[in-house]
Amino acid sequence: MLSVGVLAGMMLLFIWGKLRYDLVAVIALLAALAVGVVKPKEAFSGFSDDIVVIVASALVLSGAVQRSGVIESAMLVLQRRVTRIRSQLLLLCASVGFASALVKNIGALAMMMPVALQMSKRSNAAPAVFLMPMAFASLLGGLITLIGTSPNIIVSRVREEMTGTPFGMFDYAPVGLGLTLIGLVFLRFGYRLLPRDRRAAPTLGEALDISDYVTEAEIPAGSPAVGEAVAAFLERHDNEVTVTAVLREGIRSAPFPDTKFREGDLLIMTGAPDSLERVIATDALALEGQSRNRPKEGGDEIGVIEAVIGTGSVLIGQTALRLGLHERFGVNLIAVSRQGERISKRLAEVQLHAGDVIVLQGPMELLFERLSELGCLPLAERTLRLGSARKGLIPLLALGVAMFATAMGYVPVAVAFFAAAGAVIITGALPVREAYNYIEWPILVMLGALIPVSDSLRTTGTTDLIGERLSALASVLPPWGAVALILAAAMAVTPFLNNAATVLVMAPIAATFASGLGYKPEAFLMATAVGAGCDFLTPIGHQCNTLVFGPGGYRFGDYARLGAPLSLIVLVVGTPLILWVWPV
Numbered sequence: 001m002l003s004v005g006v007l008a009g010m011m012l013l014f015i016w017g018k019l020r021y022d023l024v025a026v027i028a029l030l031a032a033l034a035v036g037v038v039k040p041k042e043a044f045s046g047f048s049d050d051i052v053v054i055v056a057s058a059l060v061l062s063g064a065v066q067r068s069g070v071i072e073s074a075m076l077v078l079q080r081r082v083t084r085i086r087s088q089l090l091l092l093c094a095s096v097g098f099a100s101a102l103v104k105n106i107g108a109l110a111m112m113m114p115v116a117l118q119m120s121k122r123s124n125a126a127p128a129v130f131l132m133p134m135a136f137a138s139l140l141g142g143l144i145t146l147i148g149t150s151p152n153i154i155v156s157r158v159r160e161e162m163t164g165t166p167f168g169m170f171d172y173a174p175v176g177l178g179l180t181l182i183g184l185v186f187l188r189f190g191y192r193l194l195p196r197d198r199r200a201a202p203t204l205g206e207a208l209d210i211s212d213y214v215t216e217a218e219i220p221a222g223s224p225a226v227g228e229a230v231a232a233f234l235e236r237h238d239n240e241v242t243v244t245a246v247l248r249e250g251i252r253s254a255p256f257p258d259t260k261f262r263e264g265d266l267l268i269m270t271g272a273p274d275s276l277e278r279v280i281a282t283d284a285l286a287l288e289g290q291s292r293n294r295p296k297e298g299g300d301e302i303g304v305i306e307a308v309i310g311t312g313s314v315l316i317g318q319t320a321l322r323l324g325l326h327e328r329f330g331v332n333l334i335a336v337s338r339q340g341e342r343i344s345k346r347l348a349e350v351q352l353h354a355g356d357v358i359v360l361q362g363p364m365e366l367l368f369e370r371l372s373e374l375g376c377l378p379l380a381e382r383t384l385r386l387g388s389a390r391k392g393l394i395p396l397l398a399l400g401v402a403m404f405a406t407a408m409g410y411v412p413v414a415v416a417f418f419a420a421a422g423a424v425i426i427t428g429a430l431p432v433r434e435a436y437n438y439i440e441w442p443i444l445v446m447l448g449a450l451i452p453v454s455d456s457l458r459t460t461g462t463t464d465l466i467g468e469r470l471s472a473l474a475s476v477l478p479p480w481g482a483v484a485l486i487l488a489a490a491m492a493v494t495p496f497l498n499n500a501a502t503v504l505v506m507a508p509i510a511a512t513f514a515s516g517l518g519y520k521p522e523a524f525l526m527a528t529a530v531g532a533g534c535d536f537l538t539p540i541g542h543q544c545n546t547l548v549f550g551p552g553g554y555r556f557g558d559y560a561r562l563g564a565p566l567s568l569i570v571l572v573v574g575t576p577l578i579l580w581v582w583p584v
Contacts, residue, residue: 002035002036003457003460004457005035006031006035006453006456007028007454007456009028010028010031021556022443022446025449028450037456037460038452042452042455043452046447046449046450050413051546052451053417054413055106055543055546057421058109059438060425060438061398061402061417061420061421062110062547065396065399067395068395088130089191092130093136093137094184096134096138097137097184099111100138100141100149101142101173101176105138105142106138106417107402107406109135109548112134113131116130126552127552127553128195128552128553128554129194133191135544137180138544139536139542139544139545140180143179143180143530143533144172144180145172145176146169151528151529152533154503155503159521167525174581175530175581178573179530182569183569198555198558212271213271213335213336213337213359214268214269214270214342214347215268215269215288215334215336216267216269216287216346217267217288219263219266220284220286221263223284224283225261227260227262228260229257230246230255230257230261231257237275240272240275241271241279244343246265246266247265248262252344288348303431303433305378306359307358307360308377308379309357309358309374311354313375313376314375316353317351318352320350320352329370329373330362330370331366332360333359335347335358335359336352336356337356337357338355338357357379358376360376395424395429398421398423398424401420402416442550447546479584482524483523483584484527484575487527487530489506491532493531494531494534495537495538495540506532507528510524510525511524511525514584519584520582520584523578523579526582527578534566534567536566536567537559538556539556539559
């Protein structure tokens with residue numbers, strides 16, 4: 001009773017929504033300690049739980065994939081053709097759902113989250129519109145194969161213990177595929193149930209609205225831009241940037257629409273930092289000063305920083321060329337933004353003014369020291385890819401190896417994802433500073449605090465009591481009612497336990513049902529797997545839901561808005577589907 005009381009109070013605080021979710025988790029843990037349902041030596045066991053490691057590692061991997069821009073580039077063609085929000089939502093959910101059948105659903109979601117964030121930015125929609133439906137689609141897609149989600153593997157083992165034959169790789173497919181397709185149709189229209197005002201808490205960097213940077217890049221041999229007209233170049237890049245001038249053999253010319261680029265041309269371009277970086281990376285352009293700032297073997301990490309020129313700066317009235325910015329200070333000027341003025345000069349020739357916003361590139365250990373010497377003030381930190389080296393294949397390779405290793409059972413999910421996250425940092429695909437920024441620390445605190453609280457249901461015998469009551473109730477139900485009861489019970493329990501724990505609790509109950517009622521066990525075990533894999537009601541039952549909680553800016557009660565109808569659909573459609581494939 002005490003355990004249930006603590007969990008009920010926690011749920012009420014979550015639904016109330018006046019306290020931050022991590023604070024509610026801390027209150028619940030303290031309350032569980034106070035009433036004795038959590039022992040002091042177990043109080044902090046949740047922080048070493050695999051789920052905490054998986055979520056943190058997945059966030060780092062997601063950040064590395066986002067920084068690489070590879071998935072973003074691959075989806076660019078589809079993004080140009082799919083412009084309506086509902087169509088974009090269906091594309092993202094279907095991609096995540098079917099990818100989850102082949103790899104762990106948490107990995108598929110982590111891989112596609114950066115694409116969703118980019119799509120939301122292009123469509124001027126809140127990320128919340130895409131992220132929760134994608135998380136739900138990943139849960140449904142995980143039901144299709146043995147390796148899609150942990151409950152399937154555990155249930156397969158239980159069947160082997162009961163009958164001597166485990167479930168095969170695609171034994172789950174008929175039920176899982178049917179539920180996934182129906183779920184995608186629902187999410188295509190049901191996303192409107194989500195509140196429209198949900199957004200992640202803005203960072204200081206996101207508050208910066210600087211979208212008119214000017215930078216300079218050279219067209220090298222082999223670039224797709226060679227021989228391309230200005231109009232075609234801009235159209236191919238969705239007019240995200242503007243070419244203000246073209247310098248050819250030292251002669252400046254206006255960028256007329258029919259002007260064709262040549263090898264060695266210098267382009268003066270304006271646009272948002274991400275857009276400029278995307279154009280430069282896609283067309284393999286050489287950013288101004290790029291060759292001067294290559295990291296030495298074992299040297300400092302090369303990075304970029306935004307700063308505003310102060311009123312007493314030595315840069316005022318000077319140009320980078322006249323001041324010898326690189327020669328004297330060891331940093332590169334790679335972009336300038338000036339309010340109300342369109343710059344078409346070469347960066348080295350731009351006379352700098354107080355209030356100009358500049359982007360400097362150089363060794364990270366040197367940049368902050370040089371800002372002080374130059375009289376510049378660093379702006380609020382935000383991630384800029386402009387001027388940063390792309391190592392696009394490394395994050396995807398690390399993620400792919402992690403998924404393969406877990407699918408083949410070589411290593412546990414937590415070990416594989418932790419190793420992959422470490423690999424992208426060690427190889428420099430994601431700088432250490434950025435890696436820490438990508439981790440949602442309040443979510444990890446919430447998970448670490450709630451795991452021992454949720455586990456108190458098992459340690460106090462509450463789950464055993466629930467199992468006895470369900471067994472008594474199932475004895476008077478028809479076969480479809482008994483299967484539906486197991487499915488509903490697993491779906492009700494999994495928000496409070498993690499999905500693996502739900503299977504471990506519910507699978508023996510399902511086996512008892514089957515033997516006690518004289519039925520074959522497959523339908524009941526399948527219902528357990530489906531129910532444990534379909535947590536659509538809270539952000540804490542499955543790591544996929546947790547992963548999108550912070551970036552989507554959701555509240556605890558938002559999950560039930562979209563998840564309750566979807567849970568009902570799974571119950572109504574899943575029960576006859578299970579019995580059709582696995583008759584009792």
